[in-house]
Amino acid sequence: MSEFWEGISSAFWLIITLDADLVDITIRSLQVTVTAVVIGAALGIPLAAWLTVNRFRYRRTTVAILNALMGLPPVVVGLIVYLLLSRSGPFGVFGLLFTPTAMIIAQVIIVTPLIASVAHQALRDLWADYHDLLISLNTTRWQRIKTLAWDARRSLLTATLAGFGRAIGEIGAIMIVGGNIDHVTRVLTTAIALETSKGNFALALGLGFILIGMAIAINIAIHWVSGTERRGRW
């Protein structure tokens, strides 16, 4: 148990002294994850809306594939992105391996299906509700998408947050494609793994608490920004 308390006190000191490495690592974690989640939401939510209001032949199949992709093992994503971005791979010329960009690419692949799938569930339920009304009002497809997206905005925010939660705690893929380079691609999760491997459990645990605290803080912040909590239920 002593390691646990050491972890807490080590986290406490790292934070109140604004440890330079900690700040660097934390900012990079946010950079990579926020960018990936913003891109993931920008791709996933329109995809979900499009799947909701369009009827086409392979819609069910597409949705099923999307749900399956949601469970993609990050390590496999990492390996595939690694092979693609490696100098010997098809996109090697861009020299992206072991850069934050590579980490963002891997995380976009991981979070987009998740965001799209959760968003699709929410939009589909709302569409079932609104369907007859929106047809009766002669809405265009674009008006339908806008209406559903607006009225389901809180669920879409939740979908995005789910993506954030998955990405910020993810290590399998970013370790492989980022390489955990100090000051370049080291983020909270890879730093935790590194400190654990050195047997520095206290520091690892401290970083872990910061990771958890940050995830919680960002959830609260986004809810606060959107103001949905104060506005009450529908």
Added chain:
Amino acid sequence: MIRPSTILALAFTLIYATAVSAESVVRMAVTTSFHNSGLSDVLVPLIGEDTGIEVQLIVVGTGQALRLGEAGDVDAVLVHSRAAEDKFVAAGFGTHRREIMYNDFVIVGPSTDPAGVLAAEVIETALSGISTSKSVFVSRGDDSGTHKRELSLWSKIGVDVSGSWYRELGSGMGATLNTASAMNAYTLTDRASWLNFGNKRELRIVFEGDPELFNQYVFIPVNPDRHPHVNSDGVRLVEEWLVSAKGQTTIGSYMIDGQTLFVPNAQGNDSSD
């Protein structure tokens, strides 16, 4: 009142305002054992100061380090596994081997020493003590330099490593030490990883000093004929620095808990093999 959008904008600025500019970057794949020693934390900033080169370390096992070199994903490798190094250079993936330094492996195990390893004079006796007493031994099992060395030691004394006393992990040095510590088992580790390891509990060094346990570190530049994008100039500067008087002295004087870890042994200043 502070508008939420203001705060969001601030947050974004904070998140993205960190610009990275690196004049000359050399990516080097190094082994976990080297990195865990903490020596890299001393060397990398000094190289930066003296040569202006930012050395970026990718910390992996020897097997993966050489794969990264083969693929051209790093500019140089720093590894310690003779047979694999020779193959790598012979296949034309690396230009040459450059010996930099060596450290040594040690056997760590429970202080109670149920296998009687403490009394052993030579590595053969130490290992056969473990296998005949069927004391638990954890192996990295990850095809790393340390793992390869361990296997070659077992095969040298003709012990078939199977049975419930021999646990193959497939993990790095740190995870392996954590496991050994939790199981109070024997394992082979490089001295540097051991000294820097923070979770020793009941474990201690039970065997050391046999020349069979020496561990030569070698610097290999990735061949620019195969991968024209590699930073050969930067690599050459890093290599020159490592074998320079300053580099070698720095390596030789690096200590943990009053113990030196590495013996510098670069030959001359000629970078051809």
Added chain:
Amino acid sequence: MVDILPLTLSKAEVRRAGKPILGPIDLAITTGGATMVLGPNGAGKTTFLKACHGIARLASGGSDWAVERSEAELHQSYVFQSPILLRRRVLANVMYPLKLRGYSRSDAADQALSALTNVGLADAKDQMAHDLSGGEKQKLAIARALVTKPQVLFLDEPTASLDGRSKREIEAILIAAQRDGTKLIMTTHDLGQARRLAHHVVFLMHGKIHEEGLSETFFAGPKTEAAQAFLKGDIVE
């Protein structure tokens, strides 16, 4: 403004899962007075309204307004049996059809507020629509349907499962709308309501028109046995 009525159904048929559930129907619905669609459960009343409104696809036959379909769509509204409300505030619900039509926010808000005033919901404008009572929800749906000043308003059992007072208030709203020139085409289970509001009756059974005509004639003496039994309150299959 051009009249979208009469609505002419010719051999109009709706099928679900391969079997016909409505039609073939030949009928003209003209301006003036409310058209009341009556019939036992499952007779096809809802399907009939949706077919007229154009949201139930015809398997065969036609349903034509006096003007182009795209023009006619702008001048009709539909109130569903169980109100479909947007997950927004009351005022935003009523503004919604106006904003779809490109009204500015302030114009839409003004007109929506006046529509809410007409149904007595002005005070509730800032409440969430889903927090309203059953009767208020239905009034909100009617206000939203009327805010575009439709020539034709379809209502599917607008007062089913509401208490007497809500029922009276809604009837008053509908009568006022009628006075303002909106043609009502509605279904109801409430024969009293039918007598009070109807000008023209369509009596459906098994998806077909069993009897049709002016309401006075129909209620004074239905020609068919089924309609007689229906008016007496007997179970009609």
